[in-house]
Amino acid sequence: MRTHQCGELRAEHIGQTVSLCGWVATRREHGEKLAFVDIRDHTGVTQAVVDNSVDVRAEYVVRVTGTVAARPGENLNDRLPTGAIELQDVVVEVLNAAEPPPFPINERADQVAEGTRLQYRYLDIRRERMQKNLRIRAAVNSAIRRSMEDQGFLEIETPMLVPSTPEGAREFIVPSRQQPGSFYALPQSPQLFKQLLMVAGIDRYYQIARCLRDEDLRADRQYEFMQLDAELSFGSQDDVFEAIGSAVVAAAEAAGQHAGEIVKITWHDAMNRFGIDKPDLRFGMELVDLTDVFATTGFKAFAGAAAIKGINATAKAEEYGRNKLDAMTDKAKKMGAKGLVWLKVAADGTLESPVAKFLSEGEQAAVKAALEAQPGDLLLIVADSWMTACEVLGTLRNDLGRPPVHEGPYRFVWVVDFPLFIGVDDVSGRPKPGHHPFTQPHPDDLHLLEIEPLKVRSQAYDLVFNGWELGSGSIRIHQPELQARIFGLLGISPEDADRRFGFFLNPFRYGAPPHGGFGLGIDRLVAILAGEENIREVIAFPKTQSGMDPMTNAPTPVDPKQLDDLGIRVLPPKA
RNA sequence: GGUCCCGUGGUGAAGUGGAGUUCACGCCGGCCUGUCAAGCCGGAGGUCGCGGGUUCGAACCCCGUCGGGACCGCCA
Numbered sequence: 001m002r003t004h005q006c007g008e009l010r011a012e013h014i015g016q017t018v019s020l021c022g023w024v025a026t027r028r029e030h031g032e033k034l035a036f037v038d039i040r041d042h043t044g045v046t047q048a049v050v051d052n053s054v055d056v057r058a059e060y061v062v063r064v065t066g067t068v069a070a071r072p073g074e075n076l077n078d079r080l081p082t083g084a085i086e087l088q089d090v091v092v093e094v095l096n097a098a099e100p101p102p103f104p105i106n107e108r109a110d111q112v113a114e115g116t117r118l119q120y121r122y123l124d125i126r127r128e129r130m131q132k133n134l135r136i137r138a139a140v141n142s143a144i145r146r147s148m149e150d151q152g153f154l155e156i157e158t159p160m161l162v163p164s165t166p167e168g169a170r171e172f173i174v175p176s177r178q179q180p181g182s183f184y185a186l187p188q189s190p191q192l193f194k195q196l197l198m199v200a201g202i203d204r205y206y207q208i209a210r211c212l213r214d215e216d217l218r219a220d221r222q223y224e225f226m227q228l229d230a231e232l233s234f235g236s237q238d239d240v241f242e243a244i245g246s247a248v249v250a251a252a253e254a255a256g257q258h259a260g261e262i263v264k265i266t267w268h269d270a271m272n273r274f275g276i277d278k279p280d281l282r283f284g285m286e287l288v289d290l291t292d293v294f295a296t297t298g299f300k301a302f303a304g305a306a307a308i309k310g311i312n313a314t315a316k317a318e319e320y321g322r323n324k325l326d327a328m329t330d331k332a333k334k335m336g337a338k339g340l341v342w343l344k345v346a347a348d349g350t351l352e353s354p355v356a357k358f359l360s361e362g363e364q365a366a367v368k369a370a371l372e373a374q375p376g377d378l379l380l381i382v383a384d385s386w387m388t389a390c391e392v393l394g395t396l397r398n399d400l401g402r403p404p405v406h407e408g409p410y411r412f413v414w415v416v417d418f419p420l421f422i423g424v425d426d427v428s429g430r431p432k433p434g435h436h437p438f439t440q441p442h443p444d445d446l447h448l449l450e451i452e453p454l455k456v457r458s459q460a461y462d463l464v465f466n467g468w469e470l471g472s473g474s475i476r477i478h479q480p481e482l483q484a485r486i487f488g489l490l491g492i493s494p495e496d497a498d499r500r501f502g503f504f505l506n507p508f509r510y511g512a513p514p515h516g517g518f519g520l521g522i523d524r525l526v527a528i529l530a531g532e533e534n535i536r537e538v539i540a541f542p543k544t545q546s547g548m549d550p551m552t553n554a555p556t557p558v559d560p561k562q563l564d565d566l567g568i569r570v571l572p573p574k575a
Numbered sequence: 576g577g578u579c580c581c582g583u584g585g586u587g588a589a590g591u592g593g594a595g596u597u598c599a600c601g602c603c604g605g606c607c608u609g610u611c612a613a614g615c616c617g618g619a620g621g622u623c624g625c626g627g628g629u630u631c632g633a634a635c636c637c638c639g640u641c642g643g644g645a646c647c648g649c650c651a
Binding site: 026028029030031032033034035036038045047049052057058071072073074075077079080083100101102103104106108109111112113114115116167168169170188213214215216218219221334422432433434435436437544545546548550 | 581582585586587588600601602606607608609610611612613614642643644645646647648649650651
């Protein structure tokens, strides 16, 4: 039907007779005999000069056949790649008429309520922004596949109907018709299957896998999302970093971006310097340890604190008035801090603060030196347990300085040496696993398992991109004896372990190789590479925050007959 | 489960106790031979999300509810 696409024609095509197919983007009328019609497809627009008697309107689907001609005189359009030419002597065939769209099919629809865009997603996707995003996404998927295959990974599909495993995220469950009362679950990830593929001798597995979690939605979370899921045998953490890192770099390049260097930081350093396990390395404002500065302080709020840490919000003193500082203090308290001390550096270098009078001259000078304070700076200090001080200041640091997630230059970072356990369960008194209970402890810390479990590092790691967690992974436990030790620490009896994880762990008795892997969130990666702050912008048909689809109206009630087949009865809504 | 913000012709906004009022875009009709977000003239288009309350009077204040968004919890 067509000889070229709408963004393709240039001066070199002048004189050729061509046919274009697409949608009418705009129509500009100039009297009885002249109108300009812009024809759009996903490659761009081309102007056709038509007789004004031709009745085509916005979003009509047309085929135009005409002669490529240079635009006369002063009428070149520099803002348009096809702006040197136009189609003349045009025959317009209307392939389909169209009603006026509910919003303009151009960048002005960026201002339209997102719910309306989702209700008419097929029109929203017609726009350049969504075309670009979905094509970046396809390029990223393609580059990842190529990279993984080049590195010897084999793509294997794992099932979508899997057994329910109540640990971890809430699952979507699917009723079984043949066995009423029994249910499948949709996979939160292919975790179990990929580890069994290692037992099965696949050696290097990958999949661009759909994962589903019935947890509340966010800007960076949907019910269903895509992961680069990978697992390898006989390898170390560094082998995983190399494999995933190569794929990510290839993905960034495919999106026309540069990944930059992927650095590595330990979990402890990340917490200590940035107050968070997903540090955004694009800006400074690092946490500074002030414990020594106040070692002998007379200020009651600081005296005897396990850790005293501060940040310097450079030049923020004026911007943060009493109301904002009070709100910040409230937030710190909600996060568990006993309080928040703020100090403003005045023009003459003195510290303005309700608590300044409690700090000695020496302490004030030492604080200014430690935080490299300059006039106009806002200093924030928390004295508490090490963890609380870090977390509170890390949150304030992000609130004060974090740029939009998609802004460059990009900073990827591997966060390594996560603790094996995060704290102790209030009820049982047992340590709580930080990642999952199949995570291999750090070999240097094995002797601490029963003595000081909270000090044991794990071989678990995250990949962080501009402060977003892109994914996580670990080297897994492949030795049944070590697994039993971990279950013992967690208070899981051998009988419990067999009942809950037996189908997964029994195969490990038949020769499980050392193995580890990773799961990487593709939606988040693509969103950042596409310059979006929200993964819905890189998903063709996403759901709203309440899990609904305004286009299809899913979820909907189903026919009672269907429920009857499944042996399911729906309870009346709770009063 | 919680906190905060939003809901006004098709779209986006203004209106915050005094008449469904206003602006831009779009739409329909007319004019117009070089526009490119064309221009000019005219016109149509509304359950101010929904329900209740306060008031002489409510788009506006209060309560509830539905929908959308950001975040906390949650996401081993």
